Amino acid sequence: MRTGCYKLFCEDEHQFEWWNHNAIKNLKVEFKRFEDVVVLSLMHPWERDARLLKKALKKGPPQYNVIVEIACTRSSDQLLGARIAYHSLFDRSIEEDIVSNIKGSERKLLVALVRAYRYEGPNVKKDTTRSEAKTLFNAIKNVDTRKVMEDDDVVNILSTRSKPHLKEVYTQYMKLSDKTITEELEVELLLKETIECLCTPQTYFTRVFDTALRDDANEGAKKALTRLIVTQEGGEMKEVAAKFEKQIEERVKGAYKDVLVGVLRKEEK
Numbered sequence: 001m002r003t004g005c006y007k008l009f010c011e012d013e014h015q016f017e018w019w020n021h022n023a024i025k026n027l028k029v030e031f032k033r034f035e036d037v038v039v040l041s042l043m044h045p046w047e048r049d050a051r052l053l054k055k056a057l058k059k060g061p062p063q064y065n066v067i068v069e070i071a072c073t074r075s076s077d078q079l080l081g082a083r084i085a086y087h088s089l090f091d092r093s094i095e096e097d098i099v100s101n102i103k104g105s106e107r108k109l110l111v112a113l114v115r116a117y118r119y120e121g122p123n124v125k126k127d128t129t130r131s132e133a134k135t136l137f138n139a140i141k142n143v144d145t146r147k148v149m150e151d152d153d154v155v156n157i158l159s160t161r162s163k164p165h166l167k168e169v170y171t172q173y174m175k176l177s178d179k180t181i182t183e184e185l186e187v188e189l190l191l192k193e194t195i196e197c198l199c200t201p202q203t204y205f206t207r208v209f210d211t212a213l214r215d216d217a218n219e220g221a222k223k224a225l226t227r228l229i230v231t232q233e234g235g236e237m238k239e240v241a242a243k244f245e246k247q248i249e250e251r252v253k254g255a256y257k258d259v260l261v262g263v264l265r266k267e268e269k
Contacts (some may be wrong), residue, residue, distance in 0.1 A: 017043055033256040040230040049082035050089050057101045064106055065193050071113035072197035076120060081232035107150045119162040132157050132173035140184045149191050163198055170199040205240040213247045229263055
């Protein structure tokens with residue numbers, strides 16, 4: 001057995017084979033990542049999202065992007081399903097828990113996003129998108145006097161409009177400014193991620209992949225990669241994943257790599 005797993009052992013000066021503690025530690029981490037992929041893959045999507053939302057609230061501000069990710073990349077029916085599952089699992093609504101756990105400026109935006117039930121048809125009113133682009137432009141330019149996430153008009157636009165509508169607002173904004181909305185919001189990271197997930201999800205996905213596949217990536221970044229690969233089904237995700245598949249095969253190891261690549265290839269079919 002040890003001959004086939006020689007990397008897990010090392011010899012001392014007496015030719016006695018001891019566990020290689022670093023190798024064993026890495027193996028335990030790899031198995032935990034493998035477990036995460038399997039568990040997330042097997043759960044019903046509604047339950048999976050509900051549990052991810054609950055965990056994000058417990059972890060606090062560094063994990064609020066998970067709430068944004070779920071609220072902004074799911075269809076209206078999928079998000080409603082997650083809210084139903086949350087209520088069944090925890091005997092509370094997700095809105096109630098956000099209000100109870102979050103006291104900062106993010107609260108208003110996050111409550112509105114998880115409550116959203118968006119129109120999903122193709123119709124877009126160009127005049128309205130131009131007007132709302134101007135509303136966002138003015139709110140962002142006045143950021144010194146009021147946090148953008150606390151602006152009622154901004155929250156209403158981002159939480160009620162369809163994704164095709166918001167993508168057109170994003171385009172119209174670029175006609176008013178020499179920067180995109182997200183470039184204007186570098187200091188308002190959660191709001192930036194909200195707009196990315198709604199308007200340019202491939203930008204958000206690419207950043208998660210790129211961060212997770214760096215040599216110095218932390219465990220949180222790698223968990224984000226696992227979460228995206230298992231939970232995202234849209235065409236934008238498939239395009240981004242295809243660009244990174246070679247890096248995943250080169251930089252991810254063992255059973256975790258096998259199951260991760262397996263999920264990716266299943267989604268491509």
